Amino acid sequence: MGGRLRVRTRAVGGAPVAALRVWLLAGERHAATPGQALLAGRMLEEGTAARSWRRVARDAEERGVSIHATAGYEVIGLALDGPATEAERMIEWGAELALAPAFDAERWEWQRELALAELELIRDDPEALAGWGFLGQLYGPHPRSRPLQGDPASLAGLDVAASRASYEQALGAGMIVSLAGAIDEEKAAARLRARFAAGARPPAEPPAEPPPVASGEPRRTVALPGDQAHLFLGRPTVDRDDPDLPGLELLAVVLGAGAGLAGRLPARVREREGLAYTARVDTAAGAAADPGRLVLHAATDRERLARVERAFREELDRLVTDGVTAAELAAARSFLEGQECFRRETARQWAEIMAEAELTGHPVDQPGWGAARWGPLTIAELAAIAERWLDPAGLWVTVGLPSEGTERA
Amino acid sequence: MKCRIAPLLTLLAALAAGGGPAAAAALPVEELVLDNGMRFLLLPRPGMPTVEAGWVVDAGSAADGEGAAGAHHLIEHMMFKGSRTIGAVDLESELYVLGRLDEVAARLAALRPPGERRKDDLRRAELEAERRRLRGRARELTRLGAFSFEYSRAGATRLDANTAEDMTLYYVTLPAEKVELWFWLESDRLGAPVFRELEPEKGVIAEERRLRVASTPTGAADEAFDRAFWRGTPYAGSALGRDAELAGMDRPRLRRLFEREYRPERLTAVLVGAFDPAAVRRLAPAYFGRLPRAAAEDVRGEPPVAPDRRAEERLHLECECAAQVVIRYPTVPFGHPDQFDLQALAGLLNGRAGRLHRELVLGREIAFAAFAQQLPLRRAGAFTVRLEAKGGTPLAELVAAWDGEVARLTAAPPPADELRRAQRRLATEHLELLKDPHFLMRRLLVYAGLGDWRPLARWPELVAATAPADVQAAAGRYLRPERRLVGFYEPAAEAP
Numbered sequence: 001m002g003g004r005l006r007v008r009t010r011a012v013g014g015a016p017v018a019a020l021r022v023w024l025l026a027g028e029r030h031a032a033t034p035g036q037a038l039l040a041g042r043m044l045e046e047g048t049a050a051r052s053w054r055r056v057a058r059d060a061e062e063r064g065v066s067i068h069a070t071a072g073y074e075v076i077g078l079a080l081d082g083p084a085t086e087a088e089r090m091i092e093w094g095a096e097l098a099l100a101p102a103f104d105a106e107r108w109e110w111q112r113e114l115a116l117a118e119l120e121l122i123r124d125d126p127e128a129l130a131g132w133g134f135l136g137q138l139y140g141p142h143p144r145s146r147p148l149q150g151d152p153a154s155l156a157g158l159d160v161a162a163s164r165a166s167y168e169q170a171l172g173a174g175m176i177v178s179l180a181g182a183i184d185e186e187k188a189a190a191r192l193r194a195r196f197a198a199g200a201r202p203p204a205e206p207p208a209e210p211p212p213v214a215s216g217e218p219r220r221t222v223a224l225p226g227d228q229a230h231l232f233l234g235r236p237t238v239d240r241d242d243p244d245l246p247g248l249e250l251l252a253v254v255l256g257a258g259a260g261l262a263g264r265l266p267a268r269v270r271e272r273e274g275l276a277y278t279a280r281v282d283t284a285a286g287a288a289a290d291p292g293r294l295v296l297h298a299a300t301d302r303e304r305l306a307r308v309e310r311a312f313r314e315e316l317d318r319l320v321t322d323g324v325t326a327a328e329l330a331a332a333r334s335f336l337e338g339q340e341c342f343r344r345e346t347a348r349q350w351a352e353i354m355a356e357a358e359l360t361g362h363p364v365d366q367p368g369w370g371a372a373r374w375g376p377l378t379i380a381e382l383a384a385i386a387e388r389w390l391d392p393a394g395l396w397v398t399v400g401l402p403s404e405g406t407e408r409a
Numbered sequence: 410m411k412c413r414i415a416p417l418l419t420l421l422a423a424l425a426a427g428g429g430p431a432a433a434a435a436l437p438v439e440e441l442v443l444d445n446g447m448r449f450l451l452l453p454r455p456g457m458p459t460v461e462a463g464w465v466v467d468a469g470s471a472a473d474g475e476g477a478a479g480a481h482h483l484i485e486h487m488m489f490k491g492s493r494t495i496g497a498v499d500l501e502s503e504l505y506v507l508g509r510l511d512e513v514a515a516r517l518a519a520l521r522p523p524g525e526r527r528k529d530d531l532r533r534a535e536l537e538a539e540r541r542r543l544r545g546r547a548r549e550l551t552r553l554g555a556f557s558f559e560y561s562r563a564g565a566t567r568l569d570a571n572t573a574e575d576m577t578l579y580y581v582t583l584p585a586e587k588v589e590l591w592f593w594l595e596s597d598r599l600g601a602p603v604f605r606e607l608e609p610e611k612g613v614i615a616e617e618r619r620l621r622v623a624s625t626p627t628g629a630a631d632e633a634f635d636r637a638f639w640r641g642t643p644y645a646g647s648a649l650g651r652d653a654e655l656a657g658m659d660r661p662r663l664r665r666l667f668e669r670e671y672r673p674e675r676l677t678a679v680l681v682g683a684f685d686p687a688a689v690r691r692l693a694p695a696y697f698g699r700l701p702r703a704a705a706e707d708v709r710g711e712p713p714v715a716p717d718r719r720a721e722e723r724l725h726l727e728c729e730c731a732a733q734v735v736i737r738y739p740t741v742p743f744g745h746p747d748q749f750d751l752q753a754l755a756g757l758l759n760g761r762a763g764r765l766h767r768e769l770v771l772g773r774e775i776a777f778a779a780f781a782q783q784l785p786l787r788r789a790g791a792f793t794v795r796l797e798a799k800g801g802t803p804l805a806e807l808v809a810a811w812d813g814e815v816a817r818l819t820a821a822p823p824p825a826d827e828l829r830r831a832q833r834r835l836a837t838e839h840l841e842l843l844k845d846p847h848f849l850m851r852r853l854l855v856y857a858g859l860g861d862w863r864p865l866a867r868w869p870e871l872v873a874a875t876a877p878a879d880v881q882a883a884a885g886r887y888l889r890p891e892r893r894l895v896g897f898y899e900p901a902a903e904a905p
Contacts, residue, residue, distance in 0.1 A: 013456045015844055057761050061830055064837045081841075117731075117777060124626040124729050225729040226624025228616070253561070259581070260557030260568035261489060267554040274609025277617035299620050331562035338564010338584045341458035346844065 004203075007192045008178040008354040009185040012347045018087040018181030019351035022098045022196075023075040023359065026170030028148050029289065030207035033158055035150025039111055040167040041071030044078045046107040049100040053107055056097070065090060067097070073143060074289060074359065076170055081348055084182035091179070091191050098175075099199030101167065108160040115149040122147060126224040127299060130400030133222035134232035134295070137396050140214035144290055172204030176358045180350035213291055218396055223403035229302040230400035233312055234295040237389045240287045240360055246373035247385035248283040253332035254324050255281045255296075255315065262331075264315050269298060275308050276300040283389065294390060302401055309397070316392040323383040337371050436843075436866040438853070439686055441693060445702040446674025449693050450853055450862055452681045454846065460682035461850035462591045463580030465858040467677075468670035470648035471574045471788070476657075477666075479650010482572040483614060483658060484667050488579065489556055489570070490605040492597045496555035503550035507605070507660065510543045514659050544608070551605055559594060563587045567847060572648050575787040576858030582847055585683035589692060595678075596696035599671060604660050611655045618649045626730035627898060634896045637724055638737050642714040644789060672703040677857035681850040713742050714788045718892045727901040731777065733797040734804045735896040736811060740792045740887045743785040743859040750883040751783035751792055753875035756831040757823055758794075758814070763831065765796070769810055775802040776810075787859050792887055804897045818884035822877030836869035 028037040045067050047053035060067050065082030078098050080090045122128045132147060139145035149155070177196050179188050213236050224230065238244050256263030256279060261271060269279035276298040284292035296312045324332075343349055344367065357365040441449040473480045493500055517536050520529040552558075560568050560581060568581040583591055622628040632647060639645040678697070680689060716739050741747050758765045758781040765779035777799040783792050796807045842848045856862040864871060 014454065017844060054762070058830070061762065061834050061837070064833070064840070066837065066841065113777075120731065121626075126624045127620075224624075225626075226619075228619040228624040258557070258561035259565050260560060261554050262557035262561035263554070266557075270613055271553040271606060272548065272609065274606070274612035275616070277613050277620055299624070300616055301619065331558065334562045335564050338587075339566055341584055342566060342582065345457055345459060345846070 004174045005193065005197055006174075006176045006358045007189050007196070008176075008358060009183065009189045009192070010178075010180045010350050010354060011183055011185050012180050012350050013182075014346070016084040016182040017347050018082060018084045018090060018179065018183055019347040020078075020080040020087075020090045020094045021176075021178045021351045021355045022078040022094050023176040023355050024077075024098070024170045025074070025174040025176070025359070026076055026166075026207070027072050027074040029073045029143050029210050030173075031143070031150075032166065033150065033162070034143070034146055034154035035115060035148070036154075036158060036163065036166050037071040037076055037170075038148045038150070039108070039115060039155075039158060040163050040170065041076035041078075042069055042111045042114075043103055043108060043163065043167070044069035044076070044097050044101050046111065047102040047104055048096050049102055050096065052102075053104070056093075059093075063089065065093070067093070069097070071148060073148070075176075076167075079348075079351075087179070087181065087183050087188065088191070091188070091195055094177070095195040095199065099171070099196070103160055103164040103167070105160045108163060112155055112158070115155055116152060119147065119149050119152060119155075124225055126226040126228060126400060126402075127230055127297075129224055130222050130230035130232060130398055131297075133220060133400065134234070134396070134398035137216045137220045137398055138213075138234065138236055138293055140216055141211040142213045142290065143210050144213070144286065168201070169204050171199065172201035173207065176355045178351045178354040178358070180354065181347035210290070215396055220396075220398045222398060222400045224400040225403065227402045228299050229305050229402060230297070230299050230398075231305055231308055231312075232295060232297050232398040232400075233309065233395045234293050235389070235395055236291040237284045237294050238287060239289060239291050240362070242287075244385050244388065245284055245287060247377050247382050248389060249336060250329065250332045250374055250377060251319065251324070251382060251386055251390065252281060252283040253335050254328045255283070255319065257281055257283075258332070258335045264319070265296065265312065268311050268315055269308060273307065273311065275304050275311065279308075294395075305399065313392040313395075316390050316395075320383075320386045320391055323379055323386065326379065329377075329379055329382065333374050336374055340367060340370050438862065438866070441690060443673065443694050443698050445698060445700055446672075447693075447697050447700065448677040448857070449689070450677065450679045450857065451684075451686050451689055452679075452849070452853070453684060453686050454682050457683045457846060458585055459846070460583050460585050460588045460591070460680060460684050461580070461846045462583060462588070462595075462678070462680050462682075463578060463850055463854050464595060464676055464678040465576050465578045465854040466671050467576050467675050467787075467858050467860075469573045469576045469858075470646055471643035471786075472670065473646050473650075476654060477650075478646040478654050479614065479648070480658060480663065480666055481577055481670075482648050482650060483610070483655060484663055484671075485570045485572045485577050485579075486610050486614065487604040487607065487663065488598055488602055490603060490610075491551070491556045492603055493601040494597055495559060495594065496552050496603065496605065497550075498552060499550045503547060503603070503605075506543055506547045506550060507603070510540065510547065511660050513540045513543065518657070518659070547605070553606070556594065556598065559590070563590050565590075573855075573858070574644055574648065576855070578851065578854045578858065580847075580851060580854065588680070588684050588689070592692045592696040596699060599676070599697070600700055602667070604663060607660055607663075611652075611658075614649065614655060615652055618651075622647075622649065627728045627733075630726035630728040630730075630896070630898050631735075633726055634724060634735060634737075634894070637722065638791065638894045639716055639789075641717055642789060644714075644786065668703075673697065673700040674702060676700075677854070677862075679850050679853040679857065681846045681853070711788055715739050716789070718894070721890050721892075722894050724894065724896045726896055726898050728898045729901060730898060731797050732802075732804060732900060733795060733898045734807045734811075735793065735795050735898065736808065736893055737791050737793045737896075738887050738889065738893045740783060740790040741785070742788050742790050744861065744864075745785075745790070747883055747886070748783065748785050748790065749871040750875045750879040751790075751887065752835070753828065753832060753872050754818070754880050754883050755781040755783050755792070756835040756872070757828060757880060760831070760834055762834075764814060764817075765794075768814065769796065769807070770799075773810065775799055775806060785859070804899070808895060812890070815884060815888045818888070819881060822881040825877055828875070828877050828880060832869075832873045832875070835872050839869050 031037040068079045136145045256265035280297045353365045439451040565583045570579040769776040778797040856865045
C-alpha cells in the first residue's frame, strides 16, 4: 500500500457544492512522538511554498472555500469545502497544500502553543479529564490511550524540522483523495490523479506497529475540577474487521445508543431513578484498526455514584443472562437501518464515506452494506456476543471525583 | 453608500435553496397557517433521504416568572414522558395515582419546615412513605422511555429539545417515509401530555445543572455575569433553574403553565427535506388541527427591555479557566435595523484575518483567543467581547487594548476592502450552516421563535448592505464604556 494513490469521485445532487478530502495514511497511531502527526497535519493550512498562510486564508475567503487540516489516529486529513464552481481550484489548492506545505517555523510554533492550550482545556473539562483517565486505563501504552495532542513533554521534544521530516515520510505512506458534489466524476478523477500523482513519494517503509492494547489496574480514581462526579465502565472489545462488530452495534442500541432516551440504561438511570442527566453507552466505541471499547458513562453527584454503577452492572448482567427480546432486536435493527440514509446526504458526507471505504476496505459507502450485516443476526447469536464482550464481571472502572482543592491527576 | 457583493450572494442563496441559480431568489419556504393559528414552514428538498422536523413555542425561560426559574425547562423535560397514549399501560389507574401523588405533594408543602413542629415531622414521615408507595405504583402503570422508543425504532435520530430565553424548541431527524409518525407523535404530546416521573426528573435537572454550569470552566462565572448584566429584565433568571425553586414546582402548576403557553397560535413547525408538500398540507390539519385554539389573550408583542446601565460596572469572578475578560454592552433586539450593522462589526473583529486576532493575538501577543458577538433576543440585545489572556498579561491591559480597538472603530470607518472580506466570510459561514438541513431547520425554528423567519433567507444580503460608515456609527452608538459590564475571570487560587 506504501505510496499508493487512491482516488474516488461521486456526483451528488442538491446544493451546487463540492467537498474534497485528502487523507494521508500516517496518523497519530504511527507517530514516533506523541502529538507529531497532529502538528504535521495542522501545518497543511499554514501556507505553502508559493503562498503564505495569510494569502491562503484570504484566497479561501474570497472564493467562499473553507479549509481545515488535522490528523486522527490513522490519517492526516485535509478538507476543502466550497461552491461547485470552485471545484477545479479546490483540486489545485488541495494538491498545493498537501504536497508543498511550507512548515513555516513561526506558524509551527503557534500550532504547538495551540496544542498545549487544548491540553489545558482538557484539564479544565471534568468529563474529558475522566474520559482520558479511562482510556489510559483501558489502552495502556497504545496511542489510543492519549489525546491526539500528545502531552506537554512530548510537544516540548518536537521541532519544526522533525515535523517536516515526519510529513515527508507520511507522503510516502499512501494517499486517499475523494471529491464529491456537483461535478463530472470522470473528469474530476482524471484531474485528481494527474495533480496528486505529481507529488507522489517513493513507497515508505511500513511504519512500526503501535504497542498492543494492555489494560491497567481494574479500578482507578481521578481528581476532577467542578463539583460533579464521572463514572466510566468498560473494556476493550473488537476492531472494525471483527465479525462480532455488527452484533455489538445492535446491542448498543438495545442498551441506549438509539434515539433520545430510548434503551435500557437511559430508562433505568435517568427515567426511572433520576440519577443522571446523561447515561451514555457504546459497545465498540472507536473501533478501527485497533479495538474499540465498551463504555458506559454517567455524570452525577458523588453520593449517587454507587447507585449508578450498580444500575449499569445490573443492566449488563440482565442483558448477558436474559438476552434481548424479539421486539428489541427488531427495533435496534430498524434504528440502525434508518440511520444509514443520514450518512449519505451531502457532498461532504459522500467525500468522507468514500475515503473511509478506501481506508477500511469495507464497502461502507454502499447503502445496503449495513443492513446485510445486521439482518441475519439472531437472538441466540446476540446472546453469545453479549456473553463474550459485555459480562459485567470483567470491567475496568474509572471514577472521577471532584477534587475540592486537592491535586489533580 | 452600501456595499455590494451580489455575485457571491446569488450563489449563496442558490446553495441555501438547494437548487440552481434560477432558484436563487431566497429560501423557497412555503407557509401554512392552520385554523387554530399554528404555523408551518415547509422547505421541500426532494433529493434528500430524510426529513428534518421540529416545532417551537415562543415561550422560554424569560417567561418563567418570579420564583419559578427553570419552569419552562422542566416542562421541556416533561414533554418526553409520553402522553395519554404513548407510555400508558392502564391510563385511568395511572391518572388516579398521579392525582393522589399531587395531593400528597400539596400536603407535604403545607407542613412547617423539619424540626419546627413534632406533629408535622411525624406527618411528614407518613406522607413520604405514602409518596414512595404511590410512585412505585405509578411506575407499574407506565412504559418508561416509550416516546423515545417510538422514534428510535423508526430509525429517527437527533431527537432533542432546547429551552432558550424566548422559546423552547423540539426537533428530530426522520427517514423520509416516516414523516407521518412525526405528525402523530408531536401532535399527540402537545394535545395530551402526561407529566410522569416529575420528582426523579428534578434530580436529572440538578445533574444537568451540575454538568452545564458547575462543572464547566466558566459556567458559574458566566451565569453570575449574565445575572448581573440582565438585572431587572426577564433575561436575568437561570434557564436551568435552581434546586430550591424546582423543588416547589408541582404537577398542577406546570400543567397550568403548559396550558397557558403551549397554545397553537404560539407554535411554529418547520419541515425540511424529502416530503410531499401536498401530503403535509393534508396531514397538518388532520393531526395538529386537533389542538384547540385558546380563548386567552395573545401575549405576543411584549415591549423591548433594556438593562438599566448608566455607569460602567466591573465584576471579579473566579473560574477554573485561563484568565480572561468579558465585556458586554446593551444593544438592540431582533428585528431592529442596527442589528445587521452590529453583526457586520462583529465579523470585522472575528476570524483569522479579523482585527482582534490580527492586533491582540498576532500583533501585540497579549491574547490567546479573542471573539466578538452580537446576540439578538426578542426583547433586547447585547454585544459581547471575550478576550483570553496570553501568558501573564494583566486583564486590565486587555481591556485597554480593547478600548484602543473601539477608539479606532469610532474614529474612522473601516476600509471598504476589509469590511467586504468580513462580509464575505460571514456569508460563507452562514452558508455552511444552511447547507446542513438539520441546522437549517433549527435556524428556521429559532428565527420563527424570535418572531420572523424571513431575515434568515436574506441574512447575507442584510449584513452585506452595511457600509463602512454604518459600522463606525454602530460602534459609536453602542460600544459606550458607561453602559458596559466588564467581567474579570480569574482562576481560583490553588489550595495550599
